[in-house]
Amino acid sequence: MFGTIALSIGQLFYQKLYPLTSNLGMLIYTFTLMVLMREIDREIFNTVEFTDFLKQVAVKGNQISVMNDMNGNGRIRDHNQRMLEEIDEEVIV
């Protein structure tokens, strides 16, 4: 929003200042886009981190589940294995 306003203001001036203000407005807009990129990185990093946390909790929950004792067909173990593989595949940005 700040970059958009800066870009708008930069487009208003007379010919004496216009080359400078238009480029300055565009530069501020570029800066805000870079800040946006950094914030998106942070958001995605937090998402990956929290997803890992939830998966680890799910794996631990499955490990202590009473279903482990009730059937020995290894479904929960297989499920846990898949989840751990998914965690390993996640790229930490």
Next chain:
Amino acid sequence: MTFIDNSAEKPTPTFIILFSIIAFFYLLCALFTFHRSNTRRHYSRIYSIRILFPLACLSCLAENIAIAASGSIIDKKLSHHDLLKVIYVLQAFQVPIYLVVIFELTYLVHKRRSVHFCGMFFDEGRLGRRVKGVFSTPVKSFVFRNLIRFIALISLVVGCLANLDLLRDRDIKDELAGRTGWWKLWDTEGDRVWTVHILMSLVPTAILIFCSFFLSIALWRYVHFAYRILLLINYIVFVCWRNGVIHIHSFIIPHTNTTLTFSSCTDTDPIHPWSCIHHMHVSTHGSSPCSAQ
């Protein structure tokens, strides 16, 4: 937006220094965006951010260098030199690239966090498949992305027409195209100019401002949504942490008590870790571990 003309005034030393500083910052921006978009997996998949965004910064860099050096260009009457025409064309690419980049960034963050955007619904970072047919999210996504590309293409065509002077200057006022802002068009007291050529030089940036304003509002809404989600996440983590702390306390306290209360307290020990894990399991699975799978 700016371009050089033989009839333009030469920049003063102050302006030359300022344009050089702006050019230097654009160089830094190009390096930063190139580095970031090539080292992050989520950006490297998006062609417009990975390739075009650094190129737009380099285009701005070239434009500012040309303006800083415009004194000698005006002296030698070289405004129609082929190299400058390349810079004019590159400059026309700036607005379309910025338009696509801001849209792709907004789209990316909404998609990755599964927040609805422009009527599109996302699920676990993917396009939602709940609604079928013409109004399904994949169709809307296709329409919106190509609509932005189409608007960017129009901006590019208009920018090229204005910068390369393909319409030919019919009036002395047309020479101001690309060198004056909106104020000159609406100024009722001074020397007001209103020509198609000047308007065409301002329209691409106006389109970018309009679209950016709309997308900024979408991002604003997203931030409020993300803040609510953050509060929820913090609550879940706090509850898990709190239960863990209660478990540790319940484990320590019985051993510090007297013999009379020791047996009754230690009997309750297993309940606390169980309640902690149970709470986390319910939070993540939506059901008790006893009924899992």
